[in-house]
Amino acid sequence: MSNKEWPLWEVFIRAKQGLNHKHVGSLHAADVQMAIENARDVYTRRMEGVSIWVVESKNLHANEPSEQDELFDPANDKIYRHPTFYILPEELNHM
Amino acid sequence: MAEKDLLYNYTLHLADNSMILGQRCGEWCGHGPVLEQDIALTNIALDLIGEARSLYQLAADLKGGSATEDTVAFLRDVLGYKNVLLVEQPNTDWAYTIVRQFFYDVFHFYLHSELIHSTETRLSNIAAKSIKEVTYHLKWSSEWMIRLGDGTDLSRDKMQEAVNGLWEFTGELFMPSKIEQQAFEAGFAPDLNILKPMWQEKVEDILAESTLYIPEREYQQKGGKTGVHSEHMGFILADMQFLQRAYPGANW
Amino acid sequence: MEINLEEAFQKRIDDEIKIEPRDWMPEKYRKTLLRQISQHAHSEIVGMLPEGNWITRAPNLRRKVALLAKVQDEAGHGLYLYSAAETLGMSRDEMLNELHIGKAKYSSIFNYPTLTWADMGAIGWLVDGAAIMNQVPLCRASYGPYARAMVRVCKEESFHQRQGYEIMLTLCQGTPEQKAMAQDALNRWWWPSMMMFGPNDDNSPNSAQSTKWKIKRFSNDELRQKFVDVSVPQAEILGITIPDPDLKWNEARGHFDFGVINWDEFNQVVAGNGPCNKQRLKARVDAWEKGAWVREAAVAYAEKREKRNLSKENTNAA
Numbered sequence: 001m002s003n004k005e006w007p008l009w010e011v012f013i014r015a016k017q018g019l020n021h022k023h024v025g026s027l028h029a030a031d032v033q034m035a036i037e038n039a040r041d042v043y044t045r046r047m048e049g050v051s052i053w054v055v056e057s058k059n060l061h062a063n064e065p066s067e068q069d070e071l072f073d074p075a076n077d078k079i080y081r082h083p084t085f086y087i088l089p090e091e092l093n094h095m
Numbered sequence: 096m097a098e099k100d101l102l103y104n105y106t107l108h109l110a111d112n113s114m115i116l117g118q119r120c121g122e123w124c125g126h127g128p129v130l131e132q133d134i135a136l137t138n139i140a141l142d143l144i145g146e147a148r149s150l151y152q153l154a155a156d157l158k159g160g161s162a163t164e165d166t167v168a169f170l171r172d173v174l175g176y177k178n179v180l181l182v183e184q185p186n187t188d189w190a191y192t193i194v195r196q197f198f199y200d201v202f203h204f205y206l207h208s209e210l211i212h213s214t215e216t217r218l219s220n221i222a223a224k225s226i227k228e229v230t231y232h233l234k235w236s237s238e239w240m241i242r243l244g245d246g247t248d249l250s251r252d253k254m255q256e257a258v259n260g261l262w263e264f265t266g267e268l269f270m271p272s273k274i275e276q277q278a279f280e281a282g283f284a285p286d287l288n289i290l291k292p293m294w295q296e297k298v299e300d301i302l303a304e305s306t307l308y309i310p311e312r313e314y315q316q317k318g319g320k321t322g323v324h325s326e327h328m329g330f331i332l333a334d335m336q337f338l339q340r341a342y343p344g345a346n347w
Numbered sequence: 348m349e350i351n352l353e354e355a356f357q358k359r360i361d362d363e364i365k366i367e368p369r370d371w372m373p374e375k376y377r378k379t380l381l382r383q384i385s386q387h388a389h390s391e392i393v394g395m396l397p398e399g400n401w402i403t404r405a406p407n408l409r410r411k412v413a414l415l416a417k418v419q420d421e422a423g424h425g426l427y428l429y430s431a432a433e434t435l436g437m438s439r440d441e442m443l444n445e446l447h448i449g450k451a452k453y454s455s456i457f458n459y460p461t462l463t464w465a466d467m468g469a470i471g472w473l474v475d476g477a478a479i480m481n482q483v484p485l486c487r488a489s490y491g492p493y494a495r496a497m498v499r500v501c502k503e504e505s506f507h508q509r510q511g512y513e514i515m516l517t518l519c520q521g522t523p524e525q526k527a528m529a530q531d532a533l534n535r536w537w538w539p540s541m542m543m544f545g546p547n548d549d550n551s552p553n554s555a556q557s558t559k560w561k562i563k564r565f566s567n568d569e570l571r572q573k574f575v576d577v578s579v580p581q582a583e584i585l586g587i588t589i590p591d592p593d594l595k596w597n598e599a600r601g602h603f604d605f606g607v608i609n610w611d612e613f614n615q616v617v618a619g620n621g622p623c624n625k626q627r628l629k630a631r632v633d634a635w636e637k638g639a640w641v642r643e644a645a646v647a648y649a650e651k652r653e654k655r656n657l658s659k660e661n662t663n664a665a
């Protein structure tokens with residue numbers, strides 16, 4: 001008896017029109033159709049979604065956590081990317 | 096039969112089918128082959144019992160007096176139940192459960208597709224709500240038919256065995272009871288003769304894709320619709336009605 | 348080097364920064380979490396059985412759908428938790444195997460039988476209630492996937508306890524027989540529920556480390572006390588009596604005092620000698636074994652279809 005486990009899938013749900021799909025968790029399914037249906041049954045029982053994405057977990061690529069510093073720290077001092085960096089006269093109110 | 100009685104009795108046909116099949120599906124809860132499918136089948140059970148509740152509530156309204164969805168569902172004995180033999184067949188294993196579900200889903204789907212046009216708006220409203228659920232059930236069970244029929248040699252054998260075992264209970268779906276016939280003539284129920292070829296075609300399509308075949312045996316069982324059930328039915332009701340019978344009139 | 352990593356790790360935890368799956372973590376942290384989360388997952392799915400028992404017998408249709416939905420939720424909880432545990436490097440099938448061979452534990456409470464309908468009430472009220480008390484702090488556990496799974500779980504649990512309490516309330520307002528049924532269920536479930544919080548603090552060897560790692564936020568005894576304090580007035584509203592003659596308000600402590608737990612019984616059930624240990628495990632193993640051909644066929648079919656699609660693409664390309 002072969003003992004192959006059903007592959008793992010990551011599930012992304014759009015909670016309502018206009019919002020991003022958001023990662024909600026994972027599940028096991030033998031194929032993509034089943035994964036979508038399982039996602040519906042598992043993750044939208046309480047009207048949590050209007051759209052489902054599934055991707056087989058092995059197809060998801062991520063950066064190495066060890067690269068954390070070189071990837072993300074350099075953004076720390078680029079404060080000129082933020083609106084508050086610029087000093088404008090108060091009369092201007094909102095810009 | 097007075098129009099109201101006719102509608103009441105016809106409603107019971109529909110309600111009892113969904114109720115008993117829902118009860119059977121509910122037996123799987125906690126015992127499914129994999130967690131995800133345990134959840135899926137429980138969803139189907141909930142849909143079916145939900146539909147049964149709407150129908151029993153309609154039946155209780157028609158009956159009037161102190162009738163409720165529960166008195167209608169829980170206080171009839173075997174002979175008063177009008178569901179088909181198919182839905183009361185035991186779960187046996189996942190193959191029997193899927194094949195039973197598939198045979199019934201195809202019927203349920205075409206029945207509701209017609210029933211949404213019923214002149215009786217209380218029925219058409221219920222059908223309109225449940226057709227979405229049934230469409231999903233049919234998709235789910237069709238996929239499982241194909242997956243297991245065309246899966247391994249072992250799964251094909253098990254599925255064929257289940258098809259063979261359950262085939263003789265499919266004919267009853269299309270043998271109108273007196274009530275169904277009168278309800279059709281009164282204009283609020285679909286003609287089962289029209290549903291039959293649609294059912295047959297869909298079943299043949301899916302069976303072909305599942306590499307399964309219809310058994311040669313032609314004899315078809317009947318009786319459920321008129322209360323002459325299999326022996327299984329008494330045990331289903333013994334479970335289902337235990338508390339209502341042991342503590343008459345109590346609130347829960 | 349190792350020392351530094353471990354220090355940095357502890358600092359992140361102290362700073363309330365969540366640990367995510369691919370971050371470095373001490374092997375013991377990983378193992379502790381894996382054991383705890385998988386045990387928790389097993390408890391959810393074994394926990395389906397005592398209540399699943401009553402689905403076909405629920406006394407009316409409203410109760411039937413509520414119970415079905417509740418037991419189904421527990422399957423979902425198991426699923427969320429297995430998923431969280433899988434991020435720590437063990438597959439769900441491996442975890443299930445450990446359950447099936449008796450290596451992994453699950454909550455002992457589920458080794459008690461459900462005899463009457465009132466048990467559905469008592470379980471929802473007390474067992475889910477105790478579980479919520481244990482689980483709410485876990486929503487802030489230091490391990491991200493666990494904390495997120497617990498947020499989902501806790502959101503769903505709140506209906507469980509309410510439905511349980513409503514069942515109890517209906518019984519207590521019903522016939523004398525029904526009220527007796529409710530009292531009996533409280534009698535049988537009270538002490539096992541108290542045991543759900545685990546051994547007394549001075550007898551709980553791993554607690555200190557788990558607290559340091561912020562996997563645990565409150566001690567067993569703290570949570571147990573909280574459970575007693577909220578349950579007493581709830582029982583009063585029902586008009587039934589908690590089966591503990593030593594239960595009384597302690598003005599000085601601002602808490603209820605309660606009697607001594609029968610730890611011998613607890614240890615016996617943990618050791619496998621509870622009334623339903625064998626039956627519960629057998630039900631899980633049976634479900635798994637009887638489902639083997641189904642799981643296998645689904646994989647076989649998926650592979651076949653993939654091959655067919657590939658060859659179709661190839662002929663299309665050619």
Ligand SMILES: [Fe+2]
Nearest residue numbers: 391394421478
């Ligand atoms: Fe639980």
Ligand SMILES: [Fe+2]
Nearest residue numbers: 391420421424
């Ligand atoms: Fe739970």
Ligand SMILES: [Fe+2]
Nearest residue numbers: 421475504507
């Ligand atoms: Fe729960």
